[in-house]
Amino acid sequence: MSRGWFSRKGTAQDRQAGPVPVPGAAPTASTVPVAPAVPAASTVPAASTVPAASTVPAASAASAAGQPRALVTIDALGRKCPIPIIMLAEQIRDVPVGAVIEVLADDPAAYTDVPAWCGMKSHEFVFRDELESGWAFGIRRRY
Numbered sequence: 001m002s003r004g005w006f007s008r009k010g011t012a013q014d015r016q017a018g019p020v021p022v023p024g025a026a027p028t029a030s031t032v033p034v035a036p037a038v039p040a041a042s043t044v045p046a047a048s049t050v051p052a053a054s055t056v057p058a059a060s061a062a063s064a065a066g067q068p069r070a071l072v073t074i075d076a077l078g079r080k081c082p083i084p085i086i087m088l089a090e091q092i093r094d095v096p097v098g099a100v101i102e103v104l105a106d107d108p109a110a111y112t113d114v115p116a117w118c119g120m121k122s123h124e125f126v127f128r129d130e131l132e133s134g135w136a137f138g139i140r141r142r143y
Contacts, residue, residue, distance in 0.1 A: 067127045067138060070102030071095050077134055081109035085117050088139065092123070097141050100126055106134025114139070 072095050076084035084105040095101050103114060111128075114137040118125040126138035 067129075068100045068140070070138060071099040073102045073104065076103060076105045076107075076110070078106065081107050081113055084110050085113055088114070088117065089121075092139065092141055095141050097143060100138050100140050103137045103139065104131065104134060105137065106131075110137070111135060 072091060074084070074087050074091055076087055079087075084103055084107065088101065088103050092101055103110075105114070115125045115128070117123075118139055123142045124140040126140050127136075128138075129136040
């Protein structure tokens with residue numbers, strides 16, 4: 001019987017030994033300690049910084065709360081996930097590295113999806129503000 005492309009070759013001892021370091025090669029992800037990208041205290045401001053039912057426009061609310069001003073604002077209000085994430089992924093390429101992009105969304109899934117996407121893509125989740133209907137999320141482009 002022939003072995004398919006999915007079959008593993010080698011002995012059980014080879015598979016249990018783990019990765020073999022190559023002399024002179026750069027360290028791998030398993031040997032390099034990884035520090036958190038953003039301290040936990042600075043990722044989300046206290047809930048008391050912005051009133052729950054704010055009538056201030058989102059860009060003004062971000063500035064009033066002492067948060068960085070967004071260079072681009074994506075209005076995804078009324079759209080269901082994953083559309084706000086897709087819009088963010090498309091437009092974050094258009095802002096310079098280090099700039100903040102703001103996403104307005106009212107889909108309950110966006111409340112957790114936007115911060116999770118930031119962590120998955122290594123961008124900084126800067127703020128989440130309550131709006132009259134939904135939230136304003138701030139994301140800083142990291143690369």
